[in-house]
Amino acid sequence: EVQLVESGGGLVKPGGSLRLSCAASGFPFSTYTLNWIRQAPGKGLEWVSSISSSGSDIYYADSVKGRFTISRDNTKNSLFLQLNSLRAEDTAVYYCARLGTYFYGSGRPDQYFDNWGQGTLVTVSS
Amino acid sequence: DIEMTQSPSSLSASVGDRVTITCRASQNINTYLNWYQQMPGKAPKLLIYAASNVQRGVPSRFSGSGSGTDFTLSISNLQPEDFAIYFCQQSYNAPLYTFGQGTKLEI
Numbered sequence: 001e002v003q004l005v006e007s008g009g010g011l012v013k014p015g016g017s018l019r020l021s022c023a024a025s026g027f028p029f030s031t032y033t034l035n036w037i038r039q040a041p042g043k044g045l046e047w048v049s050s051i052s053s054s055g056s057d058i059y060y061a062d063s064v065k066g067r068f069t070i071s072r073d074n075t076k077n078s079l080f081l082q083l084n085s086l087r088a089e090d091t092a093v094y095y096c097a098r099l100g101t102y103f104y105g106s107g108r109p110d111q112y113f114d115n116w117g118q119g120t121l122v123t124v125s126s
Numbered sequence: 127d128i129e130m131t132q133s134p135s136s137l138s139a140s141v142g143d144r145v146t147i148t149c150r151a152s153q154n155i156n157t158y159l160n161w162y163q164q165m166p167g168k169a170p171k172l173l174i175y176a177a178s179n180v181q182r183g184v185p186s187r188f189s190g191s192g193s194g195t196d197f198t199l200s201i202s203n204l205q206p207e208d209f210a211i212y213f214c215q216q217s218y219n220a221p222l223y224t225f226g227q228g229t230k231l232e233i
Contacts, residue, residue: 044227045228095170100175102176108220110157111217113160118168118169119169
């Protein structure tokens, strides 16, 4: 059974930092692209960052670029998100999510989030 | 960025009803469209991928259709556990994925 378990959330002051972790099990971790997706209280979903299976390809949403850093440790089946220079608008539940792919036969595949963790709440407030 | 707009934002229905939720993309996204269900306090769950493919384990009363800019999620014979929030998501502009704002399905 695929399991993704986030940790590291909490209350932090504006300008502060936090490091989120996601422990994975039940699948070949080193072969999957992983993502962080967040959801502000009562709001919709926002993709935050993506890291390829080897860690060589990394992408960020414009809203977090330069402040957040995604990384992974394939020897420990773990995904991380370092959050720096936090702002009130970063308050959200942060989910780690595995990327699945569907190949049409030609062209690029559809990509979707086929497994999610339970989320960890980050609250930025003075 | 590709903007995804869902309608309606909320929807009232009864057990046994059939409902349809619409998702519109701001540009042509072919069939790079996925649907998720989120129960209160829970993580989203994948329902439909590539516009019309039902994820393993998802009941057959869920179906998806569409291509280009207009997509629909249909739920037939509504069950009590179907009352949730539904989100669409595009992967045409991967890895800059975007979601719709959500549709709350309530009794």
